[in-house]
Amino acid sequence: MLRRDRPTSSPVTAPEAVEDTAEPVTVTVARDVRADQREAFERWAADVLGQAAEFPGNLGTSLLRPGPGSTRYHLVYRFADGESLARWERSAERRAALSRVEHLTESVDYARVAGLDSFFTALTPARPGPxxxxxxxxxxxxxxxxxxxxxxxxxxxxxxxxxxxxxxxxxxxxxxxxxxxxxxxxxxxxxxxxxxx
Structure with missing residues (x-):
C-alpha cells in the first residue's frame, strides 16, 4: 500500500486505512530546506527522529541528507503497525516539533508504504540496527x-x-x-x- 500526499504545511496523519493495518508501515517525509537554515534543520531533525525512535512501536528512523545541488532532506520512520504510527502522528511531541520546523523549510512531501512493500523498503534506508x-x-x-x-x-x-x-x-x-x-x-x-x- 502506498500513499503520497501533495506538498503541505499542515500536519499529516495516518488515514484510517493505514491506522487499521497490522503490518509494518514506513513513512518518508521529504522537506526542501532553506539554504541558510540547514544547520538548524539538522538539529531539529536529530531531535524529532530521537523522539520518534523512543515512541512505542517504532522500528527505526533515519535522515537522508541532500546530494549536490539539492536542498531536499528525507526523514524516514518505520513503525510496527498503523496504530503505532497513528499514535506518533497524533502525539503532542510531533505537533510541537512541527510547529518549530515550518520556517526552516519551503515544501514537504509525505509518503507511506505498508505491508510487503514496507518490509522491503525497510531494508534501505530505514533498517533498524546493524x-x-x-x-x-x-x-x-x-x-x-x-x-x-x-x-x-x-x-x-x-x-x-x-x-x-x-x-x-x-x-x-x-x-x-x-x-x-x-x-x-x-x-x-x-x-x-x-x-x-
Missing amino acids: RWKLTVLTTAAVFVITLGFQLLVSPHAASWPLPARLLLSAVVVVVLLGHVVMPRLTRWFAPWLRRRR
Whole structure:
C-alpha cells in the first residue's frame, strides 16, 4: 500500500486505512530546506527522529541528507503497525516539533508504504540496527518457512514438474515472509534490532 500526499504545511496523519493495518508501515517525509537554515534543520531533525525512535512501536528512523545541488532532506520512520504510527502522528511531541520546523523549510512531501512493500523498503534506508541482525533474523525466518514447506507440502507435490514445485515454494516463502513472519519478528525483536551491538 502506498500513499503520497501533495506538498503541505499542515500536519499529516495516518488515514484510517493505514491506522487499521497490522503490518509494518514506513513513512518518508521529504522537506526542501532553506539554504541558510540547514544547520538548524539538522538539529531539529536529530531531535524529532530521537523522539520518534523512543515512541512505542517504532522500528527505526533515519535522515537522508541532500546530494549536490539539492536542498531536499528525507526523514524516514518505520513503525510496527498503523496504530503505532497513528499514535506518533497524533502525539503532542510531533505537533510541537512541527510547529518549530515550518520556517526552516519551503515544501514537504509525505509518503507511506505498508505491508510487503514496507518490509522491503525497510531494508534501505530505514533498517533498524546493524545489517547483520536483520540478516540473521531473515535467514532464520526463511529456514523455518522452507523447512515447514518441505515437511508439510513437498510430499504432496512430489509428482509435479520441478518448475511448478519451485514456483509454489517461492510463493509460499515470499507471502509468509512478507505478510506473516517478518512483521511479527521485527515487532518481537525490535529492542534487539535497535541495539547497535
